[in-house]
Amino acid sequence: MTAESPRPSLAALFSGFFVAGLSGFGGVLPFARRIMVERRGWLTAAEFSDLFSLCQFLPGPNVVNLAAAFGARQRGFAGAMVAIVGLLAAPVAIVIALGTVYERIGSIPPVHHALQGLAAGAAGLFAAAALRIAWPAARLPARAAVVGLAFALFGVLHLPLPAVIVVVTPLSVFVAWRQHR
């Protein structure tokens, strides 16, 4: 944090992440960035990138990690809790409402067919997002090999996720270490 950037109160943490959570369809990150960096000036662009790289690196939902890390840095344990609850309160309530309706009427034929179409569409959106994420990572041949190996072990051979991580991560670290020399 720079000296002149304001230290957000608990209420400000809550409202900032609440707006970010409600704005994001298919990805909250751009909205979280706009609010934290551009609207409220909590972080500079570089500080944000630095913090977010950690949240991507660690397991778990990236944007929830971001709320936890930033909230804790600003206001300790209470800050982390308030930021996470702010981020998730509205989306969780909305999805529970949607899910309750689905459990009631999801098996009626026209609704059922629309949901099949929705599932196919959501799979297509997700596939597009996956391609966009994997493409930059695969531009160098050695890294592309790591992407391919993780894909093959997990998606084709159906090895359990922890096993795939244990096999592929050291290899990826080796590749990255050689490229950073």
Added chain:
Amino acid sequence: MILLVLLGLFAGLSLIAIGGVASTLPAMARAVVAHHWMSAPQFAALFGLAQTSPGPNMLIATLIGLHVAGIAGALVATLGMIGPSSVLTVVVAGVWERFRAARWRLVLQAAITPVSGGLILAAALVVVRAADHGLRAWAITLAVMLVSLCVRLHPLVLLAAAAALGAALF
């Protein structure tokens, strides 16, 4: 105790969700089918439903919890999915800050993207397979994927179009 089973499942997934929750979708699909909570197409439908809600993409956990054990299940699954990873993040954040320019940090950061890239591609394959039974579903998936890659449209527009096509075609 079903709530404890939900908590254990999602807390475990939380700690192996490398690159985000998406990479755990295959494990999640496998677990819900193995527990006889739902079929693979039902999982795909819940995934579609989660995508129509604003917020982070971990909401599929909330919906699975809701389906299995009502509101309490939804809250427990959500807590499991975010709890362990959030604690880990808060603990590591301090250390990370201190080693801003260290070479091992840059190496680790560069190493994680190809791994999560491959995992997420594999997850996409699993989700597509769960959602698509028959030519028409595959066609919808392919069309949405191509349009999303080529044109900037709000995801809700594409999802609404896919649902309308489903109601009309199936």
